[in-house]
Amino acid sequence: MNLKESALNMRRNIIEMVYTAQSGHPGGSLSACDIVCYLYLKEMNITKENARSYKRDRFVLSKGHASPLLYAALCEKGLLDQKELCGFRQIDSKLQGHPNMNYVEGVDMSTGSLGQGISAAVGMAIANKLDKREDRVYCLLGDGECEEGEVYEALMSASHNKLDNLCLILDYNHLQIDGDIKDVAGPEPFKEKFEAFGLKVLEIDGHDFNAIEEAFNKARAEKGRPTMIIAHTIKGKGVSFMENNYAWHGSAPNSEQYEKAMQELGGEA
Amino acid sequence: MASTREAYGKALVELGKEKDNVVVLDADLTKSTKTSDFKKVFPERHFNMGIAEANMMGVAAGLAASGKIVYASSFAMFAAGRAFEQIRNSICYPNLNVKVCATHAGISVGEDGASHQAIEDIALMRAIPNMKVFVPSDEFETRAIIKAVYDISGPCYVRMGRSNVAAVFDENYQYQFGKGIVLKTGMKLAIIACGLMVQKALKVSTMLKNYDPTIVNINTIKPIDEALLVDVAKHHDIIVTLEEHSVIGGLGSAVSECLAPYGIACKHYSLGMRDVFGRSGKSDDLFKYYHLDEDSIAKYIDELK
Incomplete structure (x- = not known):
């Protein structure tokens, strides 16, 4: 399995979904694409057979607006039919604007209201400990999302309950809907905050598969506390005109932009 | 004379003995909500989440999404009020098995005053799709409802009080879901x-x-x-x-x-x-x-x- 090819295909599907719906969030889907690609294809033990069960590794997309990314990952893994993707955000589709766990097999938590997914991930990790299961829980947070107070309540409880089966990932792309996180609300510094909350903190290039693999292995080896992987990423990664531009947080490309994006991603428009 | 919250604590212990998948969460009010009774008998299945109700509701959702039936407690003000949107989006929208059991509802809270007297919680909770809303009158009805909601699929809100109340019913009380x-x-x-x-x-x-x-x-x-x-x-x-x-x-x-x-x-x-x-x-x-x-x-x- 070629991770780079898979990630590229996921990026094409993300663009395709948002373009077809003329609605959705491409920027933050593209920034975390490599991490989530690795999670579904290499790290987590999810399969077609166990997708319905909670007795497996699970992923909570706390930044629920990156739903195109989750749907693309499920599709890449063979858990979601490619032809479902064109229904994204449409009235007759199960692919809601923000993911619904009861509509799509493999979606582990309904998310969308920022700051809430991480709490659910903490609950799942506590349940695994209670049941003495080795399954792990992964949770992707946005950097803008870390302006929500609930995130810190959840970090406190993750640390207090010694959830070493919980691996949090921060998609540190610096941009939120209204602009640079520095200008909007100033949620930084992250590393110091997470360390102060008692987490093991790793910093990586979120587009480097080797670094991603190494970080997940370190997180797996960590005992007695949860891990936070701060993944330095580029918002809109892979589509030149979307990169580092917050205007692409939640807007869809027009037909010209769509064609250009697909060309850059090595696909046919 | 007993309070509905006292009946809640006792019912939780009975449930805990019968059902392995009952997990209880509280937000630093275990002695007031009486979940402390459950904690004494089942410490490994009771989690004090601290004064952080929003997170508590989300954690309850995650536990419920992992096969647990979760009783999450705080005062009605902080459960239904403070954590309204977590109950709506993380519990009710995914239709998860969380039983929000709120005590100290209404003006019978008394001396603590308006900040602690939830008089809007029924309105808030019944407006949410999938949520069921229960208001037991006495200790016997509370016990029956707390046990009944275990088997009632999806989210439930049980509203209880602080003060002692006279018995309306007796030990033979049978609760029928949806029947006045x-x-x-x-x-x-x-x-x-x-x-x-x-x-x-x-x-x-x-x-x-x-x-x-x-x-x-x-x-x-x-x-x-x-x-x-x-x-x-x-x-x-x-x-x-x-x-x-x-x-x-x-x-x-x-x-x-x-x-x-x-x-x-x-x-x-x-x-x-x-x-x-x-x-x-x-x-x-x-x-x-x-x-x-x-x-x-x-x-x-x-x-x-």
């Missing part, structure tokens, strides 16, 4: 109450000069017992609802919403908190202050025509 209970059959006027107002209604019925009322206990606000309400409306000229909750969105509103389309010639008066905040004071004094004590209610009803 006619406690006394009278004529012309029916009093429909929930929670500790049921006891007040029973007392009021002995004090009235001009009416011999029917008394109905609506222990389940949602789904409400439509058949019973329609029957009551058809056979009475006046309905008076009683609740220690705002008249906006609570039991009275639920009864009105239910009956309005039928166009039955039956007046409905809604007694409760009339769009005002509570205040500090002894519980009994507060009921007098807001004209929700037995004397005030009896006087009000006797003057109805």
Whole structure:
């Protein structure tokens, strides 16, 4: 399995979904694409057979607006039919604007209201400990999302309950809907905050598969506390005109932009 | 005399003995909500999440998404109020098995005052799709409802009080989901109450000069017992609802919403908190202050025509 090819295909599907719906969030889907690609294809033990069960590794997309990314990952893994993707955000589709766990097999938590997914991930990790299961829980947070107070309540409880089966990932792309996180609300510094909350903190290039693999292995080896992987990423990664531009947080490309994006991603428009 | 919250603590322990997948969460109020009873017997299945109700509801959702049946407790103000959106989006939208068991609801909280007296929680909770809403009147009804919601799929909200209340029922009480209970059959006027107002209604019925009322206990606000309400409306000229909750969105509103389309010639008066905040004071004094004590209610009803 070629991770780079898979990630590229996921990026094409993300663009395709948002373009077809003329609605959705491409920027933050593209920034975390490599991490989530690795999670579904290499790290987590999810399969077609166990997708319905909670007795497996699970992923909570706390930044629920990156739903195109989750749907693309499920599709890449063979858990979601490619032809479902064109229904994204449409009235007759199960692919809601923000993911619904009861509509799509493999979606582990309904998310969308920022700051809430991480709490659910903490609950799942506590349940695994209670049941003495080795399954792990992964949770992707946005950097803008870390302006929500609930995130810190959840970090406190993750640390207090010694959830070493919980691996949090921060998609540190610096941009939120209204602009640079520095200008909007100033949620930084992250590393110091997470360390102060008692987490093991790793910093990586979120587009480097080797670094991603190494970080997940370190997180797996960590005992007695949860891990936070701060993944330095580029918002809109892979589509030149979307990169580092917050205007692409939640807007869809027009037909010209769509064609250009697909060309850059090595696909046919 | 016992409080509904005391009955809650005892019922949790009984449930914990029967069901391995019951997990209890609390937000630094274990002695007040009485989840401390469960903690004593099952410390490994009780989690104190601290003063962080929003996270507690999300954690409850995650546990429920992992096969647990979660009883999450705090005061009604901080459960239904503070964590409203977590209950809506993380628990009710995914239809997860979380039982939000809130104590210290209404003005009977007393001395703590308006900041701690939830008078909007029924309105908030019943507006959310998938949520079921329960208001037990006494210890026996509380015990039965706490056990019943274990088997009622999806999110449930159980509203309990701080103060001691007289028993309405006894050990033989059987709870039927969605069924109101006619406690006394009278004529012309029916009093429909929930929670500790049921006891007040029973007392009021002995004090009235001009009416011999029917008394109905609506222990389940949602789904409400439509058949019973329609029957009551058809056979009475006046309905008076009683609740220690705002008249906006609570039991009275639920009864009105239910009956309005039928166009039955039956007046409905809604007694409760009339769009005002509570205040500090002894519980009994507060009921007098807001004209929700037995004397005030009896006087009000006797003057109805």
